[in-house]
Amino acid sequence: MTGKCRIIALANQKGGTGKTTTTSNLGSALAKNGKRVLLVDLDPQANLSMSFGIDRPDELKISMNDMLTHIVKAGLSETPLPNKDVYILGNGKFDIIPSNNTLSIAESNLRNELGAEHTLSELLEPLSQDYDYIIIDTSPSLGLLTINALTACNEVIIPVSTQLWSITGLVDLVETVYKVKKKLNKQINITGIVLTMCDERTLLYKKASDLIREFCENKIRIFNTRIPSTVDVGKANYVSKSVIDFNEGSKAAHAYKAFADEVITHG
Ligand SMILES: Nc1ncnc2c1ncn2[C@@H]1O[C@H](COP(=O)(O)OP(=O)(O)OP(=O)(O)O)[C@@H](O)[C@H]1O
Numbered sequence: 238m239t240g241k242c243r244i245i246a247l248a249n250q251k252g253g254t255g256k257t258t259t260t261s262n263l264g265s266a267l268a269k270n271g272k273r274v275l276l277v278d279l280d281p282q283a284n285l286s287m288s289f290g291i292d293r294p295d296e297l298k299i300s301m302n303d304m305l306t307h308i309v310k311a312g313l314s315e316t317p318l319p320n321k322d323v324y325i326l327g328n329g330k331f332d333i334i335p336s337n338n339t340l341s342i343a344e345s346n347l348r349n350e351l352g353a354e355h356t357l358s359e360l361l362e363p364l365s366q367d368y369d370y371i372i373i374d375t376s377p378s379l380g381l382l383t384i385n386a387l388t389a390c391n392e393v394i395i396p397v398s399t400q401l402w403s404i405t406g407l408v409d410l411v412e413t414v415y416k417v418k419k420k421l422n423k424q425i426n427i428t429g430i431v432l433t434m435c436d437e438r439t440l441l442y443k444k445a446s447d448l449i450r451e452f453c454e455n456k457i458r459i460f461n462t463r464i465p466s467t468v469d470v471g472k473a474n475y476v477s478k479s480v481i482d483f484n485e486g487s488k489a490a491h492a493y494k495a496f497a498d499e500v501i502t503h504g
């Protein structure tokens with residue numbers, strides 16, 4: 238088997254930049270490459286869980302909130318966690334720890350607890366031996382849940398939509414990653430920015446990508462692969478599939494596979 242598990246957080250506190258779409262397609266592409274993949278839904282919106290085919294996340298037996306609250310209240314060593322098959326679901330290709338909207342109260346449950354930033358890390362640490370990749374989808378916020386993702390991961394990938402102006406958000410995000418690196422997680426590095434919803438013919442695309450290139454200088458990688466803007470993504474979402482599983486021949490599927498190859502290369 239391959240070496241150490243890579244734990245990657247997909248983060249951007251701006252809404253709708255393609256975090257969830259990128260998580261599900263990266264997971265799907267890595268699994269097709271024979272990698273053992275666990276997706277982690279750390280967003281109370283539960284879009285990733287729904288794209289996995291969980292139609293009613295509110296009916297989950299055990300939710301991400303239960304797991305995090307269990308860890309922070311009891312401490313791992315005292316009360317054992319439930320069996321993995323209770324909180325990890327699989328589809329034969331890859332696994333997921335789903336979430337639902339109760340996760341929004343986890344943030345307040347965790348807030349006053351000692352070491353709350355490390356809660357997700359405690360959950361994922363023992364799982365890292367079972368997977369080659371653990372990919373965490375975060376919510377559009379830099380709150381305690383996202384800080385948990387940044388503390389638990391060793392890499393961050395930042396999806397940036399070229400159809401939205403999100404440069405100001407990028408400054409705050411990169412600063413947050415550096416703060417986390419200093420205070421909570423020395424392992425963390427930014428693997429790169431992936432440009433999503435690209436329509437390369439438009440002036441908006443050119444302006445947005447120039448601005449991002451300027452922001453990154455030579456310090457932050459911008460992945461070569463541009464994820465095209467296409468209706469296939471919406472169609473795939475509609476039937477709860479990754480675009481790769483929905484239409485493997487589509488442009489978006491090809492792009493996500495090429496992106497996954499880049500991720501594999503740039504560890
Ligand atoms: N390449 C694409 N082409 C067209 N539409 C896309 C593409 N990628 C994502 N979308 C659409 O844009 C919307 C936002 O995408 P997505 O949910 O992945 O973003 P997000 O960053 O996870 O959002 P949030 O911040 O709310 O969690 C969705 O409706 C999705 O279907």
Ligand SMILES: [Mg+2]
Nearest residue numbers: 256257280284
């Ligand atoms: Mg999302």
